[in-house]
Amino acid sequence: MNRNIIETFDLTKRYKLKGRNKDIFALNNVNISIKEGEVFGLLGPNGAGKTTMIQILTTLLNPTNGYAIIDGYNIIKNPKKAKAKVALMLGSNMLYYRITGYDNLKFFCNIYNVPNYKEKINSMAIEFGLEKWLNQYVENFSSGMKMKLALCRTLLLNRDILILDEPTLGLDVKSISFIVNILKNSNKTIFLTSHDMNVVEKLCDRIAFIDKGYILKIGTKEDIKKLIQSEIKIEIKIVENQEKLKYELNQQTFINEYINTKEGFIISLKNRKYYRDLLLILGKFNILKVKEIDLSIEEMFLKIV
């Protein structure tokens, strides 16, 4: 069993806003644990507390209350050792646009004391398709290239824990797929925030939903799907007697709604436990197709929040 490599205990960050008596909670008693090697996604709308969480975990910000343990080190009592375990990527920030890509990577390798950095930079640049651009000023890079360079920088630091804030923000499908593949094969513990549900779905072992500083749900993709899909949608394609079936289903109390489609309809089942009852009815008809419609994480997120 993998050990917990990131743990937070009642992590709270409170802000006092100008002209307001009430405090605003960016984080409110957040308790999460992430296992070694796990990819953990934090999803939430703007202002939910995602970036605050990252800033606290990387010791950029002190919590008002609570603490976190990073690979055995308390971020409050031992911030130096805690932050030495992580590599942080804040989108395409943290790059110097006015020097070249190579100079950026070289600078951070020297600061982080990375051995044989020249070879590592060159091989990573080839892997990321940046070799032709490496000696150009970063200000001339496209958004995708900046993001790739930022990821190069993060991976070169050779830390076991990657903390990534919006690693695919504003990128096209090809670049997103490239970054997802790189991260999937990195064999690191990854804590990431993203707005891109597809990225989270493809990449993360577990997902937490956060809003207004509260963690609303934590679980695997499947857990969350199960939880959300207490009401499920089912697509039914029927060869004949469509109206008869519709009439029969209409008599049932466990069906919430019908949506007509070209070859049949989509029904909304109140709860998964009525699946058997539904199948008993469907068995009387010449059914072409019965398919449960998967909720995307985006739909799940909207449901939860």
Add this chain to the structure above:
Amino acid sequence: MINRKEFKKYLLQIKALTERNIKLKLRFKYNLIISLISPFIFVIMPLIILSQLFEFDTQFGNWTINNFLLYQFLAYNIFLLKNIISEFPNQIRIEKFWKTIPSLIIAPLNRINIFFGIFFSHLILIFIPFTIFFIICYLIYPISFFTIISIIVIFLLIALIFSGIGLILGIFAISNENILGILVFIIDLVFWASCITYPFEIFPKILQEVISLNPFYYIFDFLRATWIEDNIISTIILHPSNFYILISITFIVPITSVFIFNKVYKKFGIVGY
């Protein structure tokens, strides 16, 4: 106590910071050139005024027709070094808005290395004009080799003091830009009342009393005396208080600045972006 491996690591980090600072500055070369020329503007007016005054064979303290030119060119070099004070908050503020500052904050980097990174990069960037004016000073008023070394050491100590002040401004550039504005104003006042380009005796009595409270006045006076007297030992004996002020401020300011940097950052963090 740091071991040899750590020391090597620190040196590598300081080299990396220095190299990066220079590359960032060289990206816009004209800005750099202007920043090297502009200190001369502060010297032109006193040069004109004093050259007129000294035509009447007057003397203000130890400022005479024979040495005022030397003092003005020494002042230019002091102004070049003084730019390091604004260099800290400027660079740190730029990094704040570039959002590169978190990368330095979470890096395994001692704050003192950031200090030395800016310190050395500034010294390298001003090296050419500084050397030219140093040579001009030498041609105006030749001194012994030992005094040349002594003067270079004094300039380095002054640069360290300025860097310390710069670091204090730097942390306020991160955490409280309101205070930064106030501090910059205070520092301008302190420099105005330090007799870099004018003799102490030219000021009215009441201002002289204010100037005599200013440690920078003693430090710059010690630099000029070292050059003119051309014997560091006798200068120390003749001006012991100036020497003690220079040494004590050299130690106090950088150490205090790192302490203040850590305290203020811990309390306020990054504010304003």
